[in-house]
Amino acid sequence: MAGPLTLYDKIIDRHRIMSLGAGVQGREERLLLYVDRTVLNEYTSPQAFSGLREAGRKVWRPQAALGVVDHVNSTAANRTDAVEDKGAQGQIDYFARNGRDFGIKMFDVLDPRQGIEHVVLPELGWVLPGMVIAAGDSHTTTYGAFGVVGFGIGTSDIEHLLATQTLPYTRLKRMRARFEGPLPVGVTAKDLIMTLIRKIGADGAAGHALEFAGEAIDALEVEGRMTICNMAVECGARVALMAADEKVFAYIAGRPRSPSGAMLAEAQKTWADMRTDKGAVFDREIVIQAAQVAPMVSWGTSPDQAGTIDDVVPDPEAVAADKRAGVVRALEYMDLAPGTPLSDIRIDRAFIGSCTNARLSDLRDAARVLRGRRVAPGVRAMISPGSSSVRREAEAEGLDRVFVEAGFEWRQSGCSMCLAMNDDVLAPGERCASSTNRNFEGRQGTGGRTHLMSPAMVAAAAVTGRLTDVRALKLLKA
Ligand SMILES: CC(C)[C@H](C(=O)O)[C@@H](O)C(=O)O
Ligand code: SF4
Secondary structure, three states: OOOOOOHHHHHHHHOEEEEEEEOHHHOEEEEEEEOOEEEEOOOOOHHHHHHHHHHOOOOOOHHHEEEEOOOOOOOOOOHHHOOOOHHHHHHHHHHHHHHHHHOOEEEOOOOOOOEOHHHHHHHHOOOOOOOEEEEOOHHHHHHHHHOOEEEEOOHHHHHHHHHHOEEEEEOOEEEEEEEEOOOOOOOOHHHHHHHHHHHHOOOOOOOEEEEEEOHHHHHOOHHHHHHHHHHHHHHOOOEEEOOOOHHHHHHHOOOOOOOOHHHHHHHHHHHOOOOOOOOOOOOEEEEEEHHHOOOEEEOOOOOOOEEEOOOEOOOHHHOOHHHHHHHHHHHHHHOOOOOOEHHHOEOOEEEEOOOOOOOHHHHHHHHHHHOOOOOOOOOEEEEOOOEHHHHHHHHHOOHHHHHHHHOEEEOOOOOHHHOOOOOOOOOOOOEEEEOOOOOOOOOOOOOOEEEEOOHHHHHHHHHHOEOOOHHHHOOOOO
16 A cells, blocks of 8 residues: 555555455455464353364464463462362363364463463563454454554454464554643553543444554553553454554563564564554544543443543433433442542452453552552452463562552452453442453443452552542552
């Protein structure tokens, strides 16, 4: 394609094998796409493998796939004693068998590299700028932080991908969100993305590849950028992207699976072009002033039903007519009265975990708030590091002691209470401050009530027993 290009189009063009149908402006809408890598989990891959077995097919490029157990496993503190329920054990066993039969490396729960797939891949150095990574999980968008087109696919597409290393693909529209100006003190990547989601709505980026840019994004470390790309799927984006810069190159260097030596130098030359050209045109642009972003919490059952911590629960009568019924229903489920200050909402549980916010920097943020404090009476707090390696690194710097002394349960790694698919669940009616990305009805357990926020905000809520502005704890610089 001629003329200035968006990062998205550059990557898609480089992975285009052939057209599957012409579209507008000389661009094909449908094409056959080469996929560089995939990650498999025990929950969404079984039918794909069964399909391959039935058709007598092999995996075309087994070395381009990695598998990791994350969704259904227990996070019991002592891993070797963990007893999985029968269903979960069956999924874990079938997963291991598929790895053996099809020649794909799978990390089981006892593997030191185990963790949530979207935490594990980057820390292995397996996510490299300019790649296309498709996988059976919607939060595959996380890899956008590396200048990677990452997207979630369904079971039949996983099967197609494993058999051919390609996917039939529909080119997306392009959207850019710019966060202008520096990030205010006490505001995190989670607050930036929650602000955008509230502004454009849970389907605001539907059909688009969403690129993030601006001073506040450039200033973030790679882990914070992953938080944003991870959660971009909650405003409907199919792909999230950021330019690959020096921070990304430094993050990748020296990791177990990343290129090194001359190969790394050669790769970096290509990676330097993994950014949108000046003058490239987006179908839609949104600008947010970072100075106006404050710590966010969700009050409803959709990620866009959220406000800043100094807001109040909205009055359904005061919201747009097309949103009213949704707000009424959400407030009923969440058992919240209009006009209640969000900072008056009391919690029963606090959870730090998930592929959104359980990396080392997230744990450090939370520990900074918890150091020398105790979880409020009546609150049960737990933390599940994003990967076994994050858990070890945190232990090496004594963060586990900070959490345990504050009254948190220090769990093993997995999706844990991000979704109710293992033994970490809310009881009906329990209210949880959570560092996760989804607050749908029943997401953390039937009848459970989720309030999304950053890990530091979860820590603040845990010690006061109610949703709390972390900036008021005056501990941010400690
Ligand atoms: C289980 C899986 C299909 C799902 C996803 O695709 O995102 C899960 O990881 C989630 O976060 O809801
Ligand atoms: S941690 Fe949560 S969001 Fe991430 S893959 Fe697991 S269930 Fe999905």
